[in-house]
Each structure stands twice: as structure tokens, then as C-alpha cells.
Amino acid sequence: MPMFDIPDMRELLYKIAIVFGTIIVIYGVLWLLVNLGVIPAIIAAVFPQIVLIIIGLFIIYTAVERRNKYY
Structure with missing residues (x-):
């Protein structure tokens, strides 16, 4: 059981990039809609709390997925 499998880390980095990219796009759209x-x-003021919840859920999902992958 390799601890630091490079393809596994690459997959995790892609998932992190997708989550943060999505958050940036949503925040940009919200900012634009508030300015208009x-x-x-x-709604835009509550968005950072929503982002924290999404990041927390992503961390839990990733941890459970990795645990199920190795056990």
C-alpha cells in the first residue's frame, strides 16, 4: 500500500482545483449580480459561510473516499 501514490495525488489536486474554481466563478457571478x-x-454577505460549509463537506467526502479506497 503506497502512501504517496503520484496518480492519486494528481487526482486529489484536480478535485481541489475544480472546487476552488467553482467557488471563484460563483463568487464572481454573485458579485456581479449585487453590483447590478x-x-x-x-446574499453575497452570506456566501463566505456557504463556502466554508462546501469546503468542509469536500474535505469529509475526500477523507471518506480515500479511506474506502485503501480499506
Whole structure:
């Protein structure tokens, strides 16, 4: 059981890049909609808490997936 399998780390980095890229795009769209007055500013103010929840769920999902992969 290799601890640091390079393809496994590459897959994890791709998943992290996808999550952060998605968060950046969503934040950019929210910022644009707030500046245009389409949505209230409170929705954009709550977004960082939503991001923390998403990151936490991603960490839990990744940990469970890796545990199931090796055991």
C-alpha cells in the first residue's frame, strides 16, 4: 500500500482545483449580480459561510473516499 501514490495525488489536486474554481466563478457571478442590483447584498454577505460549509463537506467526502479506497 503506497502512501504517496503520484496518480492519486494528481487526482486529489484536480478535485481541489475544480472546487476552488467553482467557488471563484460563483463568487464572481454573485458579485456581479449585487453590483447590478439584481440580488440583495445580504446574499453575497452570506456566501463566505456557504463556502466554508462546501469546503468542509469536500474535505469529509475526500477523507471518506480515500479511506474506502485503501480499506
